[in-house]
Amino acid sequence: MPSPKVYGETAQDDGRRAVEACFGQDFDLGQPGRSGWMASERSPYGVELGVRYPVCDGQALIDAAHAAMPGWQRIGAQGRAGVCLEILEAVAYAYREMKFIPHETVWEKPQGKNPPLKMKKHFEIVGRGVALVIGCGTFPTWNTYPGLFAALATGNPVIVKPHQNAILPAAITVRIAREVLAEAGLDPNLVTLAAFDKHEATQALATHPAVKSIDFTGGNAFGQWLISNAKQAQVYAELAGVNNVVIESTDQYKAMLRNLAFTLCLYSGQMCTTTQAILVPADGIDTDQGRKSYDEVCADLATSIDKFLADPAVATAVLGAIQSPDTLARIAEAPAHGRVVRASTKIEHAEFPGAEVRSPLLLACDAADEKAYMEERFGPSPSSSRSPTARGGDLSERIVRESALTVGLYTTKPEVVDAMTEATWRAGVALSINLTGGVFVNQSAGFSDYHGVGMNPAANASLSDSAFVANRFRVVQRRHHVE
Amino acid sequence: MPSPKVYGETAQDDGRRAVEACFGQDFDLGQPGRSGWMASERSPYGVELGVRYPVCDGQALIDAAHAAMPGWQRIGAQGRAGVCLEILEAVAYAYREMKFIPHETVWEKPQGKNPPLKMKKHFEIVGRGVALVIGCGTFPTWNTYPGLFAALATGNPVIVKPHQNAILPAAITVRIAREVLAEAGLDPNLVTLAAFDKHEATQALATHPAVKSIDFTGGNAFGQWLISNAKQAQVYAELAGVNNVVIESTDQYKAMLRNLAFTLCLYSGQMCTTTQAILVPADGIDTDQGRKSYDEVCADLATSIDKFLADPAVATAVLGAIQSPDTLARIAEAPAHGRVVRASTKIEHAEFPGAEVRSPLLLACDAADEKAYMEERFGPSPSSSRSPTARGGDLSERIVRESALTVGLYTTKPEVVDAMTEATWRAGVALSINLTGGVFVNQSAGFSDYHGVGMNPAANASLSDSAFVANRFRVVQRRHHVE
Structure with a gap:
């Protein structure tokens, strides 16, 4: 969706026409060694492409x-x-x-x-x-x-x-x-x-x-x-990796939930940087709205996602469409890995009836049940793990050493920030601290963030x-x- | 041999005493995990070391x-x-x-x-x-x-x-x-x-x-x-690699031979950069002293080495000593790989009677006899290969693709320089052109030469x-x- 102010009032229509002009055509490039033509693309929005x-x-x-x-x-x-x-x-x-x-x-x-x-x-x-x-x-x-x-x-x-x-x-x-x-x-x-x-x-x-x-x-x-x-x-x-967010405490409970809800919804979690595991102490967290139990945090996050997706126009714009049948299959099998806090739903797209739009599924599980969350599962099915008090940072570091591109942290305690900072230096992962506004753990700014660290198996280069x-x-x- | 002007009149003696003070002693470093002591070093100059x-x-x-x-x-x-x-x-x-x-x-x-x-x-x-x-x-x-x-x-x-x-x-x-x-x-x-x-x-x-x-x-x-x-x-x-020198022609025949003789003698060829193959056209070369046949070039290079090593003090200072028994063995077996133009000789060291000092051995062979020169043989036993006219550059490039750190070229023709320059870009090797003075193909200047190119198997990094x-x-x- 190009900004009309920046790219001109007709930019979106121009772009669409330019793309549609390619449909059903040979895309010739004048290259040597041509043995044939292929048209393999399938739009997740259900549009016929047929570009050869x-x-x-x-x-x-x-x-x-x-x-x-x-x-x-x-x-x-x-x-x-x-x-x-x-x-x-x-x-x-x-x-x-x-x-x-x-x-x-x-x-x-x-x-x-x-x-x-x-x-x-x-x-x-x-x-x-x-x-x-x-x-x-x-x-x-x-x-x-x-x-x-x-x-x-x-x-x-x-x-x-x-x-x-x-x-x-x-x-x-x-x-x-x-x-x-x-x-x-x-x-x-x-x-x-x-x-x-x-x-x-x-x-x-x-x-x-x-x-x-x-x-x-x-x-x-x-x-x-x-x-x-x-x-x-x-x-x-x-x-890809098991990107994770550690919630230790927060003084902006609602803003934290809103921020996390957006992260989990954006492009249906189909980003290598999207959070896949959220680590919450088994005995709950301190917040500006009082103590919240593990189950309350899970339920409030699910509600936050529901609210964010309430307007179907916002929902389809933010969720995009599920690009691969493999991802659809992972959504279908996700409930086997934990207790479903929020089920994934299919959302109709007003403009593209064939679009495969899905809302995120949210699972709860125990930190001890590592197979529930330690394996990378690309797509909108993150787990919220109940971890023993004060073990969130250690567990996060261990997950990162296996593979991760992003880590988030919510805490009100400077000593927790310091400990987590040193953990991310050891394990090699970018850390976002207390994101509550319009910046999200899964977003990298083009010229000021080092996307990919190259120190753990999720990437061997930045x-x-x-x-x-x-x-x-x-x-x-x-x-x-x-x- | 530290310069007395730069390092002080007593520098050499001071250095020697400092090294000798280590002989027969434990070289303790205060490191953890010590399980024992070892004293494996054997001086090529025949000096007892015994440092543990x-x-x-x-x-x-x-x-x-x-x-x-x-x-x-x-x-x-x-x-x-x-x-x-x-x-x-x-x-x-x-x-x-x-x-x-x-x-x-x-x-x-x-x-x-x-x-x-x-x-x-x-x-x-x-x-x-x-x-x-x-x-x-x-x-x-x-x-x-x-x-x-x-x-x-x-x-x-x-x-x-x-x-x-x-x-x-x-x-x-x-x-x-x-x-x-x-x-x-x-x-x-x-x-x-x-x-x-x-x-x-x-x-x-x-x-x-x-x-x-x-x-x-x-x-x-x-x-x-x-x-x-x-x-x-x-x-x-x-x-290491089969570093090579291509001689196409020269307008400084004597200076070229002096330069090559020094290269072959310096540290008895025990440098990863020392020339191991010299490619000379089978029908000879044009020089400022008239046409020289392949055999004349070989013989003149041998004479140049003889002259350079005539003073035993110069000879022992430049040749150093053979560091490894493996290198001594390679010198002994070298005559099997070609016609001996100059035999290696053992030279007595005035100061260190146990020093293993050897002069270079020079072999002649046909370019077709690839096993004579295509394999890297560390030490002072280079081959001079008789190659078909005008094929020197191609052959050099092929050798470099196998493995080489340095290439030298002697020619009076700009178009040969250009062709060889492009060949070294393709194969990835540092080129020295018409060295006739006090710079040698096997020497890299610390802050202005890219030692090792990292493009051929001789090195994967500069x-x-x-x-x-x-x-x-x-x-x-x-x-x-x-x-």
């Missing part, structure tokens, strides 16, 4: 990528950053790291009374090779762009392999990238789309000796498969630090005498 | 390292850089990368007519965990310090595992580091020495789940073992780029509302 994408041979894409590389290297860090800026703006880190490398220097070594030795040294920034970016089904742009631009800006051709049910946003991006590259007189095969209809084709590409880096966002199973099998490549994996770009290129030097 | 080092349990060192970590994190990037500066100066890259991370910031999000959302965000630099630095037998300091300081300065405790025959330099370094740390009020167990008398102990430590990074310099066999087996750690490996430090720490953030 070129299925290209992986080896042909790699060959084309190699052929495109020297010209990309030749225009240098500044040229590449300029071209990438025309595609998108997120190349600042890559540019900074490359700018540290001097283009050339004259080196002198004193020789006592004799004239100094003088050498000219040239330093060439060389991309490490073909980059593969594997997108996910729920965030096809947000989660594809960091790897795409980090790899491209540092000198590497990029093959974009979108999720088979979220190809269009990637295909549009690839098309624009190819247009900008061609306009700049560069080989458009620096960016290609690998729309594969066979999972084996993705696996073959990921383990191809020429593929030197892989950016992956998605489920833990394929992420771990990539880390274990694509040993020829540097793998940057953003997976998307916004030097490590994310510095290892994607090498410096090849040459030197010779000068007078 | 504490053998400590790897798990005890890891436990002590973990206990030391929070205090190290607490003093921050500036504090760590300061302490490291007192131990050594090579921490600039690590400091630069850490300084990019703001300590804290206030973030505002406009809310239309309402007051903006304001959050305070804190960013903590957290070392990824225990670092293991595995030294080599020939360069126990130069090759240990980059990893040691990169890991330490970025927040990680470091366990130094020296080569069992080159412990003393590492032990002295560790002792100084521990003294400086303790003086700064920090836990000295941030730097410990792991003097192991069993190879299995090194393997167990390298694959320990708590070890998060490994810096290794040494042979390809153990380096590849580490890369394949220490999957829990980021491995920074500097191995010692002097952002990638060497940026992945050793993570940023853990926390955020909360502010008014």
